[in-house]
Amino acid sequence: MTYISAQPELSTSWEDICFPVEPLLLSDLLPDYDIIATDRQKLIVGQLAGGRKTLFGIQSADYTIIPNRAIQEVVDELIPDYQLLIKHTNTGEFSISIILPASLSVGTEQLQRSLTITNSYNGKTPFSIQGQSLTALLDPSTHLGSSVYRNVCQNGLLGWADSFADLAAYQTWLGHWAKGPQKTPSAKTPSASARPQRSTPDIRKLHQSALTIPLFQQQLHELLVDHLTTGVTLTATVYDQFQQMDMASSHENVLRKLPVPVQLIKQARERLRLEERLLNSPPSCWLLYNAVNYALFTARSSLTLNDRYRLDERVFHHLAAQAYA
Structure with a gap:
């Protein structure tokens, strides 16, 4: 699978990577839908400073983000x-x-x-x-x-x-x-x-x-x-x-x-x-x-x-x- 191209950026501050991040269940976002794809039900969403909310990945329902x-x-x-x-x-x-x-x-x-x-x-x-x-x-x-x-x-x-x-x-x-x-x-x-x-x-x-x-x-x-x-x-x-x-x-x-x-x-x-x-x-x-x-x-x-x-x-x-x- 082709992965999006990216270039590593340098930082010397924790604040640049310690932005809020949280898991959101698809069932909470789409309450009117029956979700059949049970292997991927949790969205990992981060909020970078001054930016829009970013969807980083979709994981299994019991996945724990660090x-x-x-x-x-x-x-x-x-x-x-x-x-x-x-x-x-x-x-x-x-x-x-x-x-x-x-x-x-x-x-x-x-x-x-x-x-x-x-x-x-x-x-x-x-x-x-x-x-x-x-x-x-x-x-x-x-x-x-x-x-x-x-x-x-x-x-x-x-x-x-x-x-x-x-x-x-x-x-x-x-x-x-x-x-x-x-x-x-x-x-x-x-x-x-x-x-x-x-x-x-x-x-x-x-x-x-x-x-x-x-x-x-x-x-x-x-x-x-x-x-x-x-x-x-x-x-x-x-x-x-x-x-x-x-x-x-x-x-x-x-x-x-x-x-x-x-x-x-x-x-x-x-x-x-x-x-x-x-x-x-x-x-x-x-x-x-x-x-x-x-x-x-x-x-x-x-x-x-x-x-x-x-x-x-x-x-x-x-x-x-x-x-x-």
């Missing part, structure tokens, strides 16, 4: 000092970066640790933390990955390698992945085993359709506490490898082979040239990855935010396979 304000309340309670950068679309999709004071080095660059949360009112991009859905994260064996913020291009980079126990395990998986995409494993880690165990019924309770916002906020609070204690990550090690890999003679060939639409590759190429000048640096695997990430999350496209993240993950693994070849 308002962005509910996310903000948990974040503000847990994190007293943070910067906010939001990428959102007029189709009701939100990528929320909570930028933390802690930093890490990649080459000569200083990156800031961050927390990346996605949400949507149109149902196209599921709620996730660090690229993982609540369904996955509520399994105690699943480790909440990392994310970092790169100020040069306002990129939010997710920890796509963090689910692996160590670099050797990741390199082994990359060898198989290079022969054909493989599912990323959910590795048990010390932080995951230390997490309070949740029973299977508790997981079902949260993910049944009758989700309550207080229960959602309680679980979100627990998951964010886990993240705030995360130390050095495997993905940061991969970034260092990217930074050391000179691609002056090979970047054009690598760009052409990336699993990204041609128009976005063109924009990534332009961004790469700009960063070479800004940083006075030859093209490296690190700059190439960031150029593609920048194109993915700034370009007008029919890709949903969820599609963009999935492509970013594939590009990361594609480049890592070459970096460790």
Whole structure:
């Protein structure tokens, strides 16, 4: 199905995405009609400041929307000092970066640790933390990955390698992945085993359709506490490898082979040239990855935010396979 074209907009204020949103039942709007299509009976309607009411999606009758304000309340309670950068679309999709004071080095660059949360009112991009859905994260064996913020291009980079126990395990998986995409494993880690165990019924309770916002906020609070204690990550090690890999003679060939639409590759190429000048640096695997990430999350496209993240993950693994070849 073709999806409406949208271009992510930048914001640094919760108010730009915390506008009123509510579900409306079709039966209330159309009381004189018998509605046969029982699989889609609830309209998700938002009221943007200064704008008309917007119908973002039509969901099942027992679908529960997660308002962005509910996310903000948990974040503000847990994190007293943070910067906010939001990428959102007029189709009701939100990528929320909570930028933390802690930093890490990649080459000569200083990156800031961050927390990346996605949400949507149109149902196209599921709620996730660090690229993982609540369904996955509520399994105690699943480790909440990392994310970092790169100020040069306002990129939010997710920890796509963090689910692996160590670099050797990741390199082994990359060898198989290079022969054909493989599912990323959910590795048990010390932080995951230390997490309070949740029973299977508790997981079902949260993910049944009758989700309550207080229960959602309680679980979100627990998951964010886990993240705030995360130390050095495997993905940061991969970034260092990217930074050391000179691609002056090979970047054009690598760009052409990336699993990204041609128009976005063109924009990534332009961004790469700009960063070479800004940083006075030859093209490296690190700059190439960031150029593609920048194109993915700034370009007008029919890709949903969820599609963009999935492509970013594939590009990361594609480049890592070459970096460790």
